[in-house]
Amino acid sequence: MLATRAAKAAMNTAPESAIFRDFSAAVRRALESVQCITYYPAGAVLFVESQPSSGVFFVSRGRVKLSVSSRDGKTLILRVAEPGEALGVGAAVCGRVYEATAETLEPCEISFIRPSDLRRLMSQYNEFAMRMTEHLSREYNSTCRELRSLMLSESASERLAKLLVGWLDTNGETRQHNRMTLTLTHEEIAQMIGTSRETVTRLLTEFTKKQLVQRHGSTLVVRNRGALESLITA
Amino acid sequence: MLATRAAKAAMNTAPESAIFRDFSAAVRRALESVQCITYYPAGAVLFVESQPSSGVFFVSRGRVKLSVSSRDGKTLILRVAEPGEALGVGAAVCGRVYEATAETLEPCEISFIRPSDLRRLMSQYNEFAMRMTEHLSREYNSTCRELRSLMLSESASERLAKLLVGWLDTNGETRQHNRMTLTLTHEEIAQMIGTSRETVTRLLTEFTKKQLVQRHGSTLVVRNRGALESLITA
DNA sequence: TGGGCAGAGTGATCAAGGTCACGCAGCAAC
DNA sequence: GTTGCTGCGTGACCTTGATCACTCTGCCCA
Numbered sequence: 001m002l003a004t005r006a007a008k009a010a011m012n013t014a015p016e017s018a019i020f021r022d023f024s025a026a027v028r029r030a031l032e033s034v035q036c037i038t039y040y041p042a043g044a045v046l047f048v049e050s051q052p053s054s055g056v057f058f059v060s061r062g063r064v065k066l067s068v069s070s071r072d073g074k075t076l077i078l079r080v081a082e083p084g085e086a087l088g089v090g091a092a093v094c095g096r097v098y099e100a101t102a103e104t105l106e107p108c109e110i111s112f113i114r115p116s117d118l119r120r121l122m123s124q125y126n127e128f129a130m131r132m133t134e135h136l137s138r139e140y141n142s143t144c145r146e147l148r149s150l151m152l153s154e155s156a157s158e159r160l161a162k163l164l165v166g167w168l169d170t171n172g173e174t175r176q177h178n179r180m181t182l183t184l185t186h187e188e189i190a191q192m193i194g195t196s197r198e199t200v201t202r203l204l205t206e207f208t209k210k211q212l213v214q215r216h217g218s219t220l221v222v223r224n225r226g227a228l229e230s231l232i233t234a
Numbered sequence: 235m236l237a238t239r240a241a242k243a244a245m246n247t248a249p250e251s252a253i254f255r256d257f258s259a260a261v262r263r264a265l266e267s268v269q270c271i272t273y274y275p276a277g278a279v280l281f282v283e284s285q286p287s288s289g290v291f292f293v294s295r296g297r298v299k300l301s302v303s304s305r306d307g308k309t310l311i312l313r314v315a316e317p318g319e320a321l322g323v324g325a326a327v328c329g330r331v332y333e334a335t336a337e338t339l340e341p342c343e344i345s346f347i348r349p350s351d352l353r354r355l356m357s358q359y360n361e362f363a364m365r366m367t368e369h370l371s372r373e374y375n376s377t378c379r380e381l382r383s384l385m386l387s388e389s390a391s392e393r394l395a396k397l398l399v400g401w402l403d404t405n406g407e408t409r410q411h412n413r414m415t416l417t418l419t420h421e422e423i424a425q426m427i428g429t430s431r432e433t434v435t436r437l438l439t440e441f442t443k444k445q446l447v448q449r450h451g452s453t454l455v456v457r458n459r460g461a462l463e464s465l466i467t468a
Numbered sequence: 469t470g471g472g473c474a475g476a477g478t479g480a481t482c483a484a485g486g487t488c489a490c491g492c493a494g495c496a497a498c
Numbered sequence: 499g500t501t502g503c504t505g506c507g508t509g510a511c512c513t514t515g516a517t518c519a520c521t522c523t524g525c526c527c528a
Contacts, residue, residue: 090371137324
């Protein structure tokens with residue numbers, strides 16, 4: 001643990017295998033022998049919706065935006081993947097096309113594994129298969145909740161409130177419990193809650209006027225979490 | 235076992251174990267030894283959203299409605315499961331709560347398997363684990379597509395058109411290629427495409443006026459599939 | 469034979485929010 | 499400088515579809 005922190009501090013290279021550390025030594029060794037580690041800049045596209053799976057991407061560092069989009073250019077951001085997540089598992093397991101498009105939001109370190117290796121390791125190591133299944137299950141679960149909260153709330157303000165409260169909870173570990181940094185543009189926030197850029201701007205100013213939040217640059221302070229939560233009915 | 239065979243012979247049913255027929259003999263036998271076959275009437279609730287998983291339900295016969303709903307009573311139907319599908323796999327694998335509510339639309343024959351048995355069989359038979367993972371993957375995929383088509387199409391008519399065309403394709407095997415029987419009420423159709431009952435009624439009469447479809451009782455004939463498809467942009 | 473009821477059809481009303489059209493700030497490149 | 503670009507802020511529309519408030523049908527059943 002100390003060593004890990006030291007290494008991280010020394011050469012900002014969190015061990016890329018950190019993502020595999022929960023596995024047994026055998027599985028970890030097998031994974032490390034077939035992985036291909038790549039460093040991507042911000043804005044790099046890992047894979048594109050409806051293209052055949054080229055493999056699984058394990059995010060070691062950085063955040064990745066997962067989205068789907070329609071022919072006329074409208075985009076819906078499914079979620080933002082954090083370090084530790086695997087992307088494209090479903091497509092790789094079944095040899096199908098990717099369900100979404102993955103694009104890095106920041107410089108990222110990513111381990112790539114080919115579908116054939118993935119399937120081989122899954123049948124070789126039951127532990128690994130179970131882990132991948134659990135991952136898929138969690139992914140499925142989060143998509144259901146996304147669908148739920150997007151479709152069952154009629155107003156855009158409800159969806160924005162829910163998004164902000166959610167961010168508060170995930171950022172809570174590292175930052176203050178009522179303060180967060182908006183790393184996405186209004187446009188991207190709009191794409192997350194299925195509305196327009198203008199509406200996001202208007203809602204944020206409305207929230208500010210109602211004293212629910214305060215904004216200083218890209219920092220957003222939640223002043224009245226209770227009121228924000230009371231907007232949520234779904 | 236004999237009793238089971240007798241029962242199925244008596245009621246000219248497809249063998250209830252048909253759902254397991256793709257597995258090897260060993261897995262099939264293991265599954266059959268732990269399954270619990272139940273016959274449900276229409277409208278029976280198999281499990282409820284956000285309740286802890288009690289196990290996996292393999293649908294042998296009949297259709298099952300999967301939905302999520304908000305506190306204020308609004309309901310969104312995720313999809314209608316057909317014979318051959320497994321329900322609640324994700325929740326059972328991870329020991330979590332059910333993502334949705336499952337309710338039979340017709341009398342159903344269903345094999346139930348407890349989470350402990352599921353997990354045991356998955357670690358015992360790699361073939362079974364892979365199959366369950368594939369199933370999850372397909373489920374995830376269909377949910378992504380649902381999310382996509384619901385959120386990326388602005389008009390309700392587009393979503394209805396997409397739903398009808400989709401039904402045409404799935405019913406195509408058994409029925410004529412441009413004719414289908416509406417087995418859901420307008421209310422339920424509305425819950426599938428995230429709109430109101432009245433809007434579904436209005437859209438169907440609009441489609442009829444525009445000669446896109448014809449209706450005779452609960453039978454719907456698609457007169458102009460091309461025009462219907464041209465409404466779809468997502 | 470007349471409730472009672474679920475489902476379908478229809479009009480009137482109204483607000484949420486999409487779209488268009490700007491203006492403005494910050495910032496990098498030349 | 500100034501040009502260009504991206505992201506934010508705001509006002510003026512106007513369309514979509516939710517909601518309410520009925521009616522009308524077919525159907526079950528007492």
